Amino acid sequence: MANLNKVMLIGNLTRDPELRHTPKGSAVADLGLAVNRKVQDGNGGWKDETTFVDVTVWGSSAENAQKYLTKGRGVFIEGRLQMDVWDDKATGQKRSKLKVVADNLQFLPDGKGGPARQFPENPSSGHDGGSRQGGSAASADDYQEEDDIPF
Secondary structure, eight states: OOOOOOEEEEEEESSOOEEEEOTTOOEEEEEEEEEEEEEEOTTSOEEEEEEEEEEEEEHHHHHHHHHHOOTTOEEEEEEEEEEEEEEOTTTOOEEEEEEEEEEEEEEOOOSSSOOOEEEESOGGGSSOTTTOOOOSOOOGGGOOOOSSOOO
């Protein structure tokens, strides 16, 4: 049986990244992400449905997130789902939480024409360690319509 555990999310940070280090010195950051979806209400109007997701980022991506990201900033997260399980110290009951562990974190343009930045966790994964840059959307004058589509 085939398995796939892949998550891709675009959203806004709900808080500033919280950076800490493991006893062995690895950097790890926790992010809160809000992902919105437009849904139609019963009256023919539209409203936002928000899903809040906890994200864990490791290594240099965690350090860069803490250094450059703030609450409200847009990010693209590519990663996998992971279930955390622990015993609640107050009640003694088992608790669990589903979160995303980021393999790739890309900062989205800040709305001020600033570049997007990409910080893959694993530079050997085939991603180009941050050399891809994004930016402001091009104006309509930058595009020409052609009859022959190249793809």
